[in-house]
Amino acid sequence: MLRIDAITVKYQELAALTDVSIDIEEGKITALIGSNGSGKTTLLNAISGLKQLFSGRIYWNGEIISGCSPDKIAARGVIQVPEGRKLFPRMTVQENLQIGAFLPGPRREAEKTQKRVFELFPRLEERRGQCAGSLSGGEQQMVAVGRALMSMPKLLMLDEPSLGLAPIVTYEIFKIVKELNGQGLTSLIVSQEVLQTLSISDEAYLLEHGKIVMRGNAQDMLADPKVKESYLGI
């Protein structure tokens, strides 16, 4: 579905990603794990078109999308839930969701999708008229996921969905991602929360200093002694 072919991304002279290749298969949850500063967010921004590539290509269903502007990439259904949520804080929950359904296609379905979002996150329905900035961290994360769902994504990319959240809220968010996956939504999760991320994922990549050092089945990776030692502390 999404194929990242040997990309290198640089910040001036410094390479944040070197020769990274990733395959995301339709219908699966792919995990990208790694410690702070390993290049996870850079990779997502490169896919979204927010960060230009130095070399390499990104294909979406066989078509090259690297080099397209972010809105064109998003219009194809590659939607990012950014790190730190990045809501529109002075707009209401409802307005935030509506922005998600900006293009004519998702807009036609907006009412239906919004109903579904409210089913997934009943708390958002209670808070629909409130400013997004006034919500708790967990609720904001729900709005961020809801806003992404409103644009009817084909690939949902979550950047650190557990950042700054209580463990129970994190658990809830991951549960919903799994549930959406059961309904056929392909996802890419980028996270430092290795244990939970791997346990809901199918495929996994381990990123270290901008390079892929391990790839494989998520459950196998969870059992790998090296991962256990460096990332799970057991």
Place this chain on the structure above:
Amino acid sequence: MAHGNDRSGFYRVKLILVGIIFVLGVYPWLAPPVYFISFAFNVLTYITLATSWNIIGGYTGYLSFGHVAFFGIGAYATAVLGARLDLGPALVILASLPAGVVSALVAVVIGYPCLRLRGPYFAVITLCFAFVTELTVRNLDFLGGADGLWIKGLAMPIETSRSIFFELMLVLTVVCLSSAHWIETSRFGAGLRAIREDEEVAQTMAINTPKLKIMAFAVSAFFPGVAGGIYACYLTYIHPDIVFDVNISILIVLMALFGGGASWVGPLVGATLLTFVNEGLSTFVKAEFARIIYGCLFIIVIIFMPNGIVEFLKNLIVKRRLRTKFVKNKSSQLLS
């Protein structure tokens, strides 16, 4: 129930607005002194300028400090069109519509590179754009250069001609305010707000932000263009010093921010209040003092009402309501 109330409230507001427009429309025919017609014409001009500025400055968050350029371009385009096509005095006024289109086109050309700049850089470059436009006009002979241009005036008593221009400006103001209101409630406006809040996120939400910004800039330049055209016919003489005056640029930004940039009501209230205050001060107070008072007024509003006077009053009313509600609840609890 609450919904029904909203609805009737909505109609009431609509009715009041139609009433105000009607009164304004009748006003010049009640034969007030010419000065008052001219003053009202000025108020309407500033409302139009501030409201259209607000589309790019308020909704989108791109502070243009060169909006007077579009006003001036409209004025000159009208005058040139009128002279080239040898239009009679009545038809020259109609040339202000294509003149608005010229302004919008210039906005597209200028906006394409400039709208990539954000924050203070955009403000500075638009300011420069206004200066460059003024200098260009001043140095082009076919635009009259430093002598300015004359436009054929209507051959009728000044009261009647001023009244006609007043009516025209009123129509433009109403159309401009309605457009602003429509944009606010539309998908287009939602996109613009998203750009103001966080442009990068807006882009990742599949919003084509460069296109939206240019469209907003063009709309926001169109109305000043038409207003400039009407203004040119009204004055019958235009000069770079008058229609490219940088003070107008600054004034319309201040007016919009004074009222509050979040909705169409802000620039309307801001422009009206400030034109009245300015006129009052320059009539009754010495010019030097007038400037000082005007400046102080601004400082006070910026410090105490950073979101503008409209938002401030709104919050005041909401607080009041909550308080009375609270007191009522308390007292009914005490009674029972």
